[in-house]
Amino acid sequence: MANLFRNRQLSLLPSSLVYTGLILNIGMFTFNVVYPLDGYLQNKQIAMSSYSFQQRNIDVYSAENEQLSENQTLDQCVSMNRDLFNYMAPNLFNTSYPGVETYTKFAVARLGLSTLKHVEPLKPEYGPVINDVTSFNYPISIAPCRNVTNAANRTVFVVVVSAPDNFEKRDVIRETWRTHLMEENKKHMFLKGFAFFLGRTENNVTQSKIEEEDKIHGDIIQLDMLDTYKNLSVKVAGLFNWLHRNCATIDFVFKVDDDVYVNVRNLVFFAQLTPYDHYSNKSIFGIPGFFSPNRGGKWGISYQEWPWNQYPPYMMGPTVLIPGGTIVPLLAAFQTTPMIPFDDVYYTGICTEKAGIKTRFSRGDTAILSMMWGKPHQVPDPCGLRKFLSWLTRTGQLMKKLHVVTDHYYHDRTTCIVPGVNGTKKIISHNEPVHFYFH
Structure with missing residues (x-):
């Protein structure tokens, strides 16, 4: 470690x-x-x-x-x-x-x-190195990304941040939206890699099960660092270091938690249709987090740790889209910026500020993530599916229901019907592109 x-x-x-x-x-x-x-x-x-x-x-x-x-x-x-x-x-x-x-x-x-x-600084202009985030070990890993550019399609590395003992959640993802990911990749050849990213456990039985799981699926990256709640920011640093070592030419990193269902078709639309220039390559994409710190409970932080009454603008952690050009600047910011336990505040708020990276928040009718506030068990209809790139789910059962609805729509078993002109109705094809807009 x-x-x-x-x-x-x-x-x-x-x-x-x-x-x-x-x-x-x-x-x-x-x-x-x-x-x-x-x-x-x-x-x-x-x-x-x-x-x-x-x-x-x-x-x-x-x-x-x-x-x-x-x-x-x-x-x-x-x-x-x-x-x-x-x-x-x-x-x-x-x-x-x-x-x-x-x-x-x-x-x-x-x-x-x-x-x-x-420790060699990645960007000396960021200041003195106080965190060694380039010496991590990975006892379990996948093959590095192929160093091949795709002129026709932008490339994406999809990483699911998971906990060591979340075996069921990983299996549900493999059974649901990961199958769509493989289908879309056959058509668009946009996928540079897919992996579950987790830390180390002190439980020998759990570790043995992880090693067996990897032998079967070959889709796990394990960081040699104890996977605890207080180490979440270190875990993110370990992820960025792996990407820096093994996936340097990626266009986008799509980082999600293991309780998120992904609309893969909309991921493809985002990757291929979002303007990709110097401005977007110096941005990350998501939805805004809560800017006032809690002082108690699981998400609490003490006044001694964080005396101020607000966080910098940051993104909700379950889903974040990260252009490849931001990997090294953010890793350099990790080197030179003290950590706090909350990884979303740390890397999408504090470290983006350090690296001069803009946080771009979803706006309009479409969004990167639906938190499903107030409707934790309601599955969207086909038209609702088109509005979001991902959903935070509470259970594996809800993820499976979302997958059924999504699968039916994208295989023409259901349709999205919206009001047309003069009282008519209009069918929206699942092949019609969805555009995402940001502040």
Whole structure:
């Protein structure tokens, strides 16, 4: 497994988080202290838990003082630690998200991350490497993508992110929309590869079953990293590293979760009809996520981890379309940006900002993903099928029902009928292209 966090010191250029009032300058990190100090920080020491910070390491400057020189490093200054950041974090509570640069400096100091000088940066201009995301191992893998371009059709690599013990979900996908994927590929030759992507398990029985599953199907990539909820962002980094190593010439990566049903015909329409220029190749495509962080429950994040009252714009994780040209910039952003547990916020929000990649959200009557809010068990009619590229399903049974409806429509067993002119009705052929539009 890649060693993401080593040593405890990092060289950074000086930076200031601009607020009002006094400035607490600690190493290279400058924070405003908005609550009354009453000379407290000017005393001989600050005591927090078992730590004591001497005045020689902590100075209070007025706003007009100069910043520390650029060649200073954290080993010349005070070592930041979690206790101090927990002490300071309330001053940032419920303030606006300040951007990826400020987030990075805050999280690097809070976590005590270090620069990994032995790791070659993919893009040196992104800053010092703090996460080793290019040294992952894959004990189970599929063959690399063939390095052949298809001038007639754009190519897609389809990856289903799964958990080690989700055997039934993987089998349902193989029985349903993956069969459509193979059918469409025979006609359009657009598929560069298909795989389930999962991490490692500590359960030997489960691991043996995964190895047997791969012998039968040959469609699994396993990352040598413990597959846990807290490691989801690391898992995504491992996926992008595999793509960088093995599928460098892809036009699109279609990344879905294992509880998503895919309308493969609409995937083909998207890949072939979406304008593919410099602008789209610097974008990713999906639907917007929730921009306000929860503070409790499964999706909760503490104020100490994320003191701000909003996330950057990001995409709901179950379905994201990723142009191949964004793989290296995003992987470079993973190298240089501290991780949070929520992979969708991390890679489609924070890291896209770092890499200068635009998040383009579905608009209009069609969309990349239907979350099926309020209708978790309702199967769409044939006309409804045309509106979405994928659906988040709650059960394998619902995925099978969606497949039956989709299969019937695309094999002319059912029709999509819409109102025409003068009270007439119009039949929409399943071969009529569907266009997707984005903000």
